[in-house]
Amino acid sequence: MPADPEMLDYYARRAREYDRIYEKPERQADLATLRTALAGAFSSKAVYEVACGTGFWTEVIEPQCSGVFATDHNDEVLILARARLEGSTKVVFANADAFAPPPAPFPVTAGFAAFWWSHVRRAELRAFLNAFFARLHPGASFIFLDNSYVPGSSTPLCRTDAEGNTFQLRQLTNGERHEVLKNFPDEAEVRAVLADLAAGLKWTQLGYYWLIEGRVK
Ligand SMILES: C[S@@+](CC[C@H](N)C(=O)[O-])C[C@H]1O[C@@H](n2cnc3c(N)ncnc32)[C@H](O)[C@@H]1O
Secondary structure: OOOOHHHHHHHHHHHHHHHHHHHOHHHHHHHHHHHHHHHHHOOOOEEEEOOOOOOHHHHHHOOOOOEEEEEEOOHHHHHHHHHHOOOOOOEEEEEOOOOOOOOOOOOOOEEEEEOOHHHOOHHHHHHHHHHHHOOOOOOOEEEEEEEOOOOOOOOOEEEEOOOOOEEEEEEOOOOOEEEEEOOOOOHHHHHHHHOOOEEEEEEEEOOOEEEEEEEEO
16 A cells, blocks of 8 residues: 655655644643543553654653654654653654654553544555555554544535545645545444454544544454
8 A cells, every 4th residue: 555645745845834733722631631531541662653643642642652663654743742751751752654663662551643534545545454464463552533524623625535534725824735635533443454353442422523432453
């Protein structure tokens, strides 16, 4: 499954302004809830994180977990993530494609991806999950976290393709506009995709975000 070069180019160009998304005032209470939930869920775990971006959530889970293998397919965001976690002896970063994840450099007990599910075409979700879960042992826990669509807060959708994938037209501070794949699945859809791959699924719905956790079968 090839990585999407347009998606990678967009996030490379957005890297230095990416973290502003976490400053939206209306989302602060949910973000506080997520920080607490993730730090607790990954306590003492050795985590394999895909699409770690600038390391915003890597930094959140790092103090509690035993280690993080944090990967992204973009050197521009990894530079910022490495700087953010500078001094941590627990995090190993690598440039890696989420669709072809390499073996972790240490045994991992949990998988994690924040705001990545929404950027995977519906038809490619299973390929991603099969590849990712192959790097996690049966029984390993995992968490996927992503946006719910909230009118007035979310960027409006500009297009839906024949497979039901939705897109947003996003503008960078320099005025550049990029059409970006961004899906907003509901609980039933996420559960259906994971059903035969995972056990113990638990869905949490916040105002602006959803989170699903479970264990690899
Ligand atoms: C929405 S950002 C999420 C970043 C981070 N997880 C967060 O929550 O702040 C999506 C990330 O996916 C990365 N990405 C895009 N295509 C990828 C691929 N094929 N493999 C791994 N990462 C990819 C981008 O570089 C970007 O950092």
